[in-house]
Amino acid sequence: MTARPVELAVEAVRYEIDGQPLLHGIDLTARPGETVGVVGPNGSGKTTLLRCVYGALRPNRGRVVLDGVDAASLGVKDRARRVAVVPQDAAGTFGLTVREVVAMGRSPHKRFWEQDGPDDVRRVAEALDTVGAGALAGRRFDELSGGERQRALVARALVQDPGLLALDEPTNHLDIRYQLEILGLVRGLPATALLVLHDLNLAALYCDRLYVLAGGRVAASGTPAEVLTEALLTEVYGVRARIATHPTTGAPSIVYLPEDGERAGY
Template structure:
């Protein structure tokens, strides 16, 4: 699969409020072109809200999101979608569609309204389905798939968008271990910049160049996994006891949780 030039992402003083509740308190975050950046934190910390502000599903109350130095809030929907592709936790708007049709939706930012798929579009769809191991399911109804199968199809849909920034919200949900590793290795290997919301801290440590830890809508730590994932931080943010040591094979931080 191909991608456009990797995009630079800068989130500046991002604030988001809804119904009088502040969910993000002046968040700053940056991802350099080609980096894989993870956003971690406990439930309710603001991870998904942050990601949705980045890809445009939510409009920040204050602050801004910059894509290659341009204010994303000033870009049109299609213009923004040509830079950012998202893999959400759910799949709205897919009722009654086949797997092939769901993946082909990723080509829409590059086409005029009602423009039909051409040979190049069909080639990209076939390549993406092959990449995520779902080529044999192209004619199947998307709604008949298991949760893990649907997740892989949504990754394929993002790939055919040929984004500069790939934003993924819990991309390993519903996946068995093999496909967790394969999907994250795929994202890591793309030319696109990656912004991933993850719950599994060991996966985040292995696949991400840098991590941002959110708690209560605020960034409480940021940096390489080896600097961020400490027993002290895990106790403070997650309320758990843990031992953290370099893995003997990979050298990346390995977390063992203690009772």
């Protein structure tokens, strides 16, 4: 990846369907090169916010700004040169090989019907090797396991050469080894990253800052140590937990307690 990291600003973004608001004026920033996590319970608006950022949804109010430019003013290809997406599912891939799916990431940089050149082929092969999926190149994408598909989608985002990576549950379906490898890879890239995550321990380990959403609003934001408190987990998630500083990583480490924790002696 050679693109310059993008500065992202989400300004008072509101999104509603049939008059029902899903996002209530969200403000969020990601500085160039930062890894920013969006966390929160199911239905809190995480994926809706991410879709507004990469352009699948258009906010009813507010705006998404990329390097000082209103993203709504950008054409589809121009926006795709700046922002690459790793969605939870992949449409339009039936019957394609993994190599062909990953090569789709080069399309924003090419003219319509322009064929892949040697540089495109090299980039695709390198991206697949980077995510540990080189052996999958010739297989049909729709025949892969969930974890294999996820790795291929990350590879497609890499060859897009973006300044901003928008990832919706990038560790979904992955075993722990690949969860760590993918998040480590994302954090090490010369790009800004905005990740929707469910696993709070992974978010604490790999994200520079977190935004906690609840009911379509920002309930808290800051570093993982500032945000992930026992009081917040009780208020937002409705769970009891104990939080300590991991002795090796220095990140917050969360242990969830059973509901009958008091009787169990916790």
